[in-house]
Amino acid sequence: MPYERCNGVDLYYEDEGDGRPVVYLHGVMAGLRFFHHQLSPSTDHRAVALDYRGHGRSATPETGHTVPRYARDVEAFLDQRGLDDVVLVGWSMGALVAWEYADQFGTDRLAGMVVVDMSASPFRWDDYDHGSVDLDGLQERLELVQTDPADFTERLIDAAFAGSVSPQTRRLARDELSRPSPPVKSAILADYTLRDYRDVLPALDVPALVVATTDETWRTVAAVEHVASLLPDADVETFENSGHCPFLEEPVAFNRLLEEFVASL
Numbered sequence: 001m002p003y004e005r006c007n008g009v010d011l012y013y014e015d016e017g018d019g020r021p022v023v024y025l026h027g028v029m030a031g032l033r034f035f036h037h038q039l040s041p042s043t044d045h046r047a048v049a050l051d052y053r054g055h056g057r058s059a060t061p062e063t064g065h066t067v068p069r070y071a072r073d074v075e076a077f078l079d080q081r082g083l084d085d086v087v088l089v090g091w092s093m094g095a096l097v098a099w100e101y102a103d104q105f106g107t108d109r110l111a112g113m114v115v116v117d118m119s120a121s122p123f124r125w126d127d128y129d130h131g132s133v134d135l136d137g138l139q140e141r142l143e144l145v146q147t148d149p150a151d152f153t154e155r156l157i158d159a160a161f162a163g164s165v166s167p168q169t170r171r172l173a174r175d176e177l178s179r180p181s182p183p184v185k186s187a188i189l190a191d192y193t194l195r196d197y198r199d200v201l202p203a204l205d206v207p208a209l210v211v212a213t214t215d216e217t218w219r220t221v222a223a224v225e226h227v228a229s230l231l232p233d234a235d236v237e238t239f240e241n242s243g244h245c246p247f248l249e250e251p252v253a254f255n256r257l258l259e260e261f262v263a264s265l
Helices: 067-081 093-105 135-147 149-160 167-178 182-193 221-230 251-264
Strands: 003-006 009-016 021-025 046-050 086-091 110-116 208-213 234-239
Touching: 003 067, 009 067, 021 067, 021 093, 046 067, 067 093, 067 182, 086 093, 086 251, 093 110, 093 182, 110 221, 110 251, 135 149, 135 182, 149 167, 149 182, 208 221, 208 251, 221 234, 234 251
Parallel strands: 021 046, 021 086, 086 110, 110 208, 208 234
Antiparallel strands: 003 009, 009 046
Protein backbone atom coordinates (compact mmCIF):
# COMPACT_ATOMS: atom_id res chain seq x y z
CA MET A 1 0.00 0.00 0.00
CA PRO A 2 1.33 3.50 -0.79
CA TYR A 3 2.45 5.75 2.05
CA GLU A 4 4.09 9.16 2.31
CA ARG A 5 6.03 10.03 5.44
CA CYS A 6 4.78 13.46 6.50
CA ASN A 7 6.05 15.17 9.65
CA GLY A 8 7.33 11.85 10.93
CA VAL A 9 4.09 9.93 10.31
CA ASP A 10 3.31 7.44 7.53
CA LEU A 11 0.12 8.58 5.78
CA TYR A 12 -1.77 6.22 3.52
CA TYR A 13 -2.95 7.69 0.21
CA GLU A 14 -4.40 6.81 -3.17
CA ASP A 15 -3.55 8.62 -6.41
CA GLU A 16 -5.45 7.88 -9.62
CA GLY A 17 -5.67 9.39 -13.09
CA ASP A 18 -4.11 12.38 -14.81
CA GLY A 19 -4.75 16.09 -15.14
CA ARG A 20 -5.32 18.72 -12.49
CA PRO A 21 -4.99 17.17 -9.01
CA VAL A 22 -8.15 17.08 -6.94
CA VAL A 23 -7.29 16.24 -3.34
CA TYR A 24 -10.09 14.82 -1.17
CA LEU A 25 -10.05 15.55 2.57
CA HIS A 26 -12.35 13.33 4.61
CA GLY A 27 -14.36 14.04 7.73
CA VAL A 28 -13.67 13.41 11.40
CA MET A 29 -13.03 9.73 12.23
CA ALA A 30 -13.70 8.78 8.59
CA GLY A 31 -11.22 7.81 5.87
CA LEU A 32 -10.50 8.10 2.18
CA ARG A 33 -12.60 5.03 1.31
CA PHE A 34 -15.67 7.26 1.71
CA PHE A 35 -14.53 8.72 -1.65
CA HIS A 36 -14.33 5.40 -3.50
CA HIS A 37 -16.77 6.67 -6.17
CA GLN A 38 -14.43 9.59 -6.86
CA LEU A 39 -11.10 7.73 -6.74
CA SER A 40 -11.36 6.37 -10.24
CA PRO A 41 -8.93 6.59 -13.16
CA SER A 42 -11.91 7.25 -15.45
CA THR A 43 -12.31 10.82 -14.18
CA ASP A 44 -11.03 13.79 -16.16
CA HIS A 45 -8.72 14.86 -13.35
CA ARG A 46 -6.11 13.33 -11.07
CA ALA A 47 -7.95 12.06 -7.99
CA VAL A 48 -5.86 12.02 -4.81
CA ALA A 49 -6.91 11.29 -1.23
CA LEU A 50 -5.11 10.65 2.03
CA ASP A 51 -6.00 9.36 5.48
CA TYR A 52 -5.11 11.76 8.30
CA ARG A 53 -2.80 10.55 11.02
CA GLY A 54 -4.73 8.20 13.29
CA HIS A 55 -7.38 7.59 10.63
CA GLY A 56 -7.94 4.91 8.01
CA ARG A 57 -4.74 3.07 7.18
CA SER A 58 -2.36 5.79 8.31
CA ALA A 59 -0.09 5.41 11.31
CA THR A 60 -1.37 6.46 14.73
CA PRO A 61 1.04 8.59 16.75
CA GLU A 62 0.04 9.55 20.27
CA THR A 63 0.08 13.28 19.48
CA GLY A 64 -0.88 15.71 16.75
CA HIS A 65 -4.62 15.09 16.53
CA THR A 66 -5.69 18.66 15.83
CA VAL A 67 -7.01 20.42 12.76
CA PRO A 68 -3.88 22.63 12.45
CA ARG A 69 -1.59 19.59 12.58
CA TYR A 70 -3.66 17.78 9.98
CA ALA A 71 -3.33 20.86 7.75
CA ARG A 72 0.45 20.81 8.18
CA ASP A 73 0.43 17.13 7.23
CA VAL A 74 -1.51 18.02 4.08
CA GLU A 75 1.08 20.65 3.16
CA ALA A 76 3.90 18.13 3.65
CA PHE A 77 1.98 15.59 1.55
CA LEU A 78 1.38 18.05 -1.31
CA ASP A 79 5.02 19.07 -1.23
CA GLN A 80 6.37 15.53 -1.29
CA ARG A 81 3.97 14.47 -4.06
CA GLY A 82 4.83 17.61 -6.06
CA LEU A 83 1.19 18.67 -6.27
CA ASP A 84 0.35 22.22 -7.40
CA ASP A 85 -2.65 23.88 -9.02
CA VAL A 86 -4.71 21.76 -6.64
CA VAL A 87 -8.45 21.69 -5.99
CA LEU A 88 -9.07 20.80 -2.36
CA VAL A 89 -12.35 18.97 -1.68
CA GLY A 90 -13.10 19.22 2.02
CA TRP A 91 -16.00 17.21 3.37
CA SER A 92 -17.26 18.01 6.88
CA MET A 93 -14.15 18.38 9.08
CA GLY A 94 -12.14 18.11 5.87
CA ALA A 95 -13.42 21.58 5.00
CA LEU A 96 -11.95 22.87 8.26
CA VAL A 97 -8.63 21.22 7.36
CA ALA A 98 -8.76 22.94 3.96
CA TRP A 99 -9.52 26.34 5.53
CA GLU A 100 -6.79 25.85 8.11
CA TYR A 101 -4.38 24.88 5.33
CA ALA A 102 -5.14 28.08 3.42
CA ASP A 103 -4.86 30.15 6.59
CA GLN A 104 -1.43 28.73 7.40
CA PHE A 105 0.08 28.39 3.94
CA GLY A 106 -1.89 30.70 1.67
CA THR A 107 -3.53 29.76 -1.61
CA ASP A 108 -0.57 29.72 -4.01
CA ARG A 109 -0.86 25.94 -4.48
CA LEU A 110 -4.63 26.07 -4.94
CA ALA A 111 -6.73 26.46 -8.06
CA GLY A 112 -10.02 26.14 -6.19
CA MET A 113 -11.84 24.65 -3.26
CA VAL A 114 -14.96 22.52 -2.78
CA VAL A 115 -16.77 22.62 0.56
CA VAL A 116 -19.08 19.69 1.20
CA ASP A 117 -21.73 20.13 3.89
CA MET A 118 -19.88 22.13 6.53
CA SER A 119 -20.59 25.21 8.62
CA ALA A 120 -18.02 27.85 9.53
CA SER A 121 -17.88 26.35 13.02
CA PRO A 122 -19.44 23.18 14.42
CA PHE A 123 -19.95 24.86 17.81
CA ARG A 124 -23.02 26.86 18.81
CA TRP A 125 -21.35 30.06 19.99
CA ASP A 126 -23.40 32.79 21.66
CA ASP A 127 -23.07 34.99 18.55
CA TYR A 128 -23.45 32.18 16.02
CA ASP A 129 -26.73 30.44 15.21
CA HIS A 130 -25.42 27.89 12.71
CA GLY A 131 -23.45 25.65 15.05
CA SER A 132 -24.80 22.15 15.61
CA VAL A 133 -23.13 21.23 18.93
CA ASP A 134 -23.31 22.92 22.33
CA LEU A 135 -21.15 22.13 25.36
CA ASP A 136 -23.55 19.50 26.69
CA GLY A 137 -23.66 17.80 23.31
CA LEU A 138 -19.88 17.76 23.05
CA GLN A 139 -19.58 16.29 26.54
CA GLU A 140 -22.10 13.58 25.66
CA ARG A 141 -20.18 12.62 22.52
CA LEU A 142 -16.84 12.50 24.29
CA GLU A 143 -18.28 10.33 27.05
CA LEU A 144 -19.87 7.92 24.58
CA VAL A 145 -16.62 7.58 22.61
CA GLN A 146 -14.94 6.39 25.81
CA THR A 147 -17.72 4.20 27.21
CA ASP A 148 -19.32 2.64 24.11
CA PRO A 149 -17.42 3.45 20.89
CA ALA A 150 -19.32 0.82 18.89
CA ASP A 151 -22.67 2.43 19.75
CA PHE A 152 -21.21 5.84 18.94
CA THR A 153 -20.21 4.58 15.48
CA GLU A 154 -23.68 3.17 14.79
CA ARG A 155 -25.28 6.47 15.82
CA LEU A 156 -23.00 8.33 13.43
CA ILE A 157 -23.94 6.06 10.57
CA ASP A 158 -27.66 6.37 11.31
CA ALA A 159 -27.36 10.16 11.27
CA ALA A 160 -25.08 10.43 8.23
CA PHE A 161 -27.38 9.20 5.48
CA ALA A 162 -30.78 10.18 4.13
CA GLY A 163 -33.24 7.29 4.37
CA SER A 164 -32.01 3.72 4.21
CA VAL A 165 -28.44 2.89 3.30
CA SER A 166 -27.25 -0.24 1.52
CA PRO A 167 -25.56 -2.96 3.59
CA GLN A 168 -22.38 -2.43 1.55
CA THR A 169 -22.26 1.30 2.31
CA ARG A 170 -23.03 0.69 5.96
CA ARG A 171 -20.18 -1.81 6.21
CA LEU A 172 -17.80 0.63 4.55
CA ALA A 173 -18.82 3.44 6.90
CA ARG A 174 -18.59 1.19 9.96
CA ASP A 175 -15.16 -0.07 8.98
CA GLU A 176 -13.75 3.40 8.36
CA LEU A 177 -15.33 5.04 11.40
CA SER A 178 -14.14 2.21 13.66
CA ARG A 179 -10.47 2.53 12.71
CA PRO A 180 -9.42 5.53 14.85
CA SER A 181 -8.78 4.60 18.46
CA PRO A 182 -10.95 6.11 21.23
CA PRO A 183 -8.10 8.43 22.36
CA VAL A 184 -7.72 9.75 18.80
CA LYS A 185 -11.48 10.18 18.46
CA SER A 186 -11.72 12.10 21.73
CA ALA A 187 -8.83 14.38 20.85
CA ILE A 188 -9.97 15.33 17.36
CA LEU A 189 -13.67 15.55 18.26
CA ALA A 190 -12.92 18.11 20.98
CA ASP A 191 -10.46 20.03 18.82
CA TYR A 192 -12.48 20.32 15.62
CA THR A 193 -15.78 21.06 17.39
CA LEU A 194 -14.37 24.21 18.97
CA ARG A 195 -12.77 25.58 15.80
CA ASP A 196 -14.24 28.74 14.26
CA TYR A 197 -13.32 29.91 10.74
CA ARG A 198 -15.65 32.86 10.33
CA ASP A 199 -12.69 35.24 10.31
CA VAL A 200 -10.67 33.07 7.91
CA LEU A 201 -13.19 32.48 5.12
CA PRO A 202 -13.29 36.05 3.73
CA ALA A 203 -9.56 35.84 2.92
CA LEU A 204 -9.76 32.64 0.85
CA ASP A 205 -9.23 34.16 -2.57
CA VAL A 206 -9.82 31.14 -4.82
CA PRO A 207 -13.02 30.06 -6.60
CA ALA A 208 -15.14 27.84 -4.39
CA LEU A 209 -18.02 25.44 -4.85
CA VAL A 210 -20.13 24.97 -1.72
CA VAL A 211 -22.32 21.87 -1.56
CA ALA A 212 -25.34 21.76 0.75
CA THR A 213 -27.72 18.87 1.40
CA THR A 214 -31.36 19.13 2.35
CA ASP A 215 -31.75 15.90 4.35
CA GLU A 216 -28.95 16.57 6.82
CA THR A 217 -29.07 15.78 10.54
CA TRP A 218 -26.27 17.97 11.90
CA ARG A 219 -26.52 21.25 10.00
CA THR A 220 -28.97 23.24 7.95
CA VAL A 221 -28.76 24.41 4.37
CA ALA A 222 -28.66 27.94 5.79
CA ALA A 223 -25.54 27.06 7.78
CA VAL A 224 -23.78 25.88 4.62
CA GLU A 225 -25.03 28.85 2.60
CA HIS A 226 -23.59 31.10 5.30
CA VAL A 227 -20.14 29.68 4.45
CA ALA A 228 -20.66 30.66 0.81
CA SER A 229 -21.68 34.17 1.87
CA LEU A 230 -18.37 34.59 3.72
CA LEU A 231 -16.21 33.35 0.83
CA PRO A 232 -15.21 35.99 -1.76
CA ASP A 233 -16.02 33.84 -4.82
CA ALA A 234 -18.40 30.96 -4.18
CA ASP A 235 -21.34 29.22 -5.82
CA VAL A 236 -23.78 27.00 -3.93
CA GLU A 237 -25.31 23.76 -5.16
CA THR A 238 -27.88 21.78 -3.17
CA PHE A 239 -28.44 18.02 -3.22
CA GLU A 240 -32.06 17.24 -2.49
CA ASN A 241 -31.73 13.51 -1.80
CA SER A 242 -28.63 13.33 0.36
CA GLY A 243 -27.78 13.46 4.02
CA HIS A 244 -24.19 14.16 5.03
CA CYS A 245 -22.50 12.21 2.21
CA PRO A 246 -23.68 13.33 -1.26
CA PHE A 247 -20.58 11.80 -2.92
CA LEU A 248 -21.82 8.39 -1.64
CA GLU A 249 -25.56 8.96 -1.83
CA GLU A 250 -25.71 10.72 -5.23
CA PRO A 251 -22.30 9.91 -6.71
CA VAL A 252 -23.18 10.39 -10.38
CA ALA A 253 -24.61 13.87 -9.82
CA PHE A 254 -21.81 14.78 -7.42
CA ASN A 255 -19.07 13.68 -9.83
CA ARG A 256 -20.68 15.54 -12.71
CA LEU A 257 -20.89 18.74 -10.66
CA LEU A 258 -17.28 18.36 -9.54
CA GLU A 259 -16.03 17.79 -13.08
CA GLU A 260 -17.84 20.91 -14.25
CA PHE A 261 -16.31 22.97 -11.46
CA VAL A 262 -12.78 21.69 -12.10
CA ALA A 263 -13.15 22.31 -15.84
CA SER A 264 -14.25 25.90 -15.18
CA LEU A 265 -11.04 26.83 -13.34
